[in-house]
Amino acid sequence: MIIKILGSGCKKCIALGENAKTAAAAxxxxxxxxxxxxxxxxxxxxxxxxxxxxxxxxxxxxxxVLSPEDIGKLL
Incomplete structure (x- = not known):
């Protein structure tokens, strides 16, 4: 599975990336x-x-910025 985080690298982009990693690990x-x-x-x-x-x-x-729980539902 390939998960892409698209954005300028701002705080929200970083938070979304971290939440996606948490969701995938869970x-x-x-x-x-x-x-x-x-x-x-x-x-x-x-x-x-x-x-x-x-x-x-x-x-x-x-x-x-989706929560890890919301991202988990999409995976």
Whole structure:
């Protein structure tokens, strides 16, 4: 599983990444985490608001920091 965190690297982006790692560990999922900070790549993914979360190429959240529990439901 590939989990991408899209954003500029701000505090919210970092929090979303940490919550995603926590959720994957709690679910026992072996995931590769990728940070995407390139604005062109973020826009190409259809993201209008950061931070955003993609799971295996599918945009599942944009513009908010999900809790580990919410991310777990999406995994």
């Amino acid at each position: 679910a026992g999922i072996d995931a590769e985490f990728v940070k995407v900070t390139d604005i062109a790549e973020i826009a190409a993914a259809g993201v209008m608001h950061t931070p955003a979360l993609m799971v295996d190429g599918k945009l599942v959240s944009s513009g908010r």
